[in-house]
Amino acid sequence: MGETIKLVANNKKAYHDYFIDEKYEAGIELFGTEVKSIRMGKCSIKESLVRVDRGEVYIYGMNISPYEKGNIFNKDPLRIRKLLLHKAEIHKLDAKIAAKGYTLVPLRVYFKGSLVKVEIGLARGKKLYDKRDDIAKKDQKRELARDFKVKNL
Numbered sequence: 001m002g003e004t005i006k007l008v009a010n011n012k013k014a015y016h017d018y019f020i021d022e023k024y025e026a027g028i029e030l031f032g033t034e035v036k037s038i039r040m041g042k043c044s045i046k047e048s049l050v051r052v053d054r055g056e057v058y059i060y061g062m063n064i065s066p067y068e069k070g071n072i073f074n075k076d077p078l079r080i081r082k083l084l085l086h087k088a089e090i091h092k093l094d095a096k097i098a099a100k101g102y103t104l105v106p107l108r109v110y111f112k113g114s115l116v117k118v119e120i121g122l123a124r125g126k127k128l129y130d131k132r133d134d135i136a137k138k139d140q141k142r143e144l145a146r147d148f149k150v151k152n153l
Contacts, residue, residue, distance in 0.1 A: 008116075009043045009109040016131060018105055018123035024093070026057065026118050027084035028109075033067040038116055040067075043109055050083065050104035050120050052094045057083040059106060059118065083118060096122060 014020070030038070037043070042065035050059050059081050066077055085093075096102050107119045126134075 003113045004111075006111040007108060008038055008041055008111065009045050011045050011048075011105070011107050013046060014105045014107055014121065014123065016126075016134065018103070018121070018125055019130075020105070020107070020121040020123050021102070022122040023107065024085065024089060024120050024122070025112075026120055028059070028116050028118050029082040029084060030064075030116060034064045035116060036069075037064050037067040038109065039111075045106045045109055045118075048106050050106055052090060052097060052104070055087070055090060055094075057085055057090055057093070057104075057120075059083055062106065062109075083120070093122065100124075 044063040045059075048059055048061035048063075050057060061078060062081060063077050093104065097104065102122050102124055105121050105123045107121045109116065109118050111117070
């Protein structure tokens with residue numbers, strides 16, 4: 001219940017480029033030296049993507065820097081890693097991707113207790129005008145906050 005969550009990597013660009021409709025928590029298949037490297041915060045999911053292949057989910061392009069003290073046990077930093085989800089969730093995701101033009105995007109990597117988890121989002125791509133709307137709204141909020149701050153000084 002009271003499990004602590006320690007954020008390791010965040011993919012802010014995903015929220016800029018996509019509409020995130022649903023979020024799923026997945027475990028990730030890792031080796032010991034990779035877990036130690038993630039514990040030190042050496043993980044990036046900026047250029048990564050998630051795919052469903054023959055009933056299994058994989059993450060491509062997730063960069064976990066080699067662990068300094070790992071020498072011969074280190075694996076390729078960009079290797080394809082398997083994500084651990086329930087069969088029913090995988091079938092549901094696969095059906096939505098095939099039918100409606102959705103894609104899977106990794107949103108963040110974090111520790112839940114002692115386990116490494118990846119939050120993946122079922123996403124639809126944004127058009128350029130959607131991105132412009134988001135930027136305009138963000139600027140508007142920033143202006144309002146600035147005005148509010150100035151008035152209250």
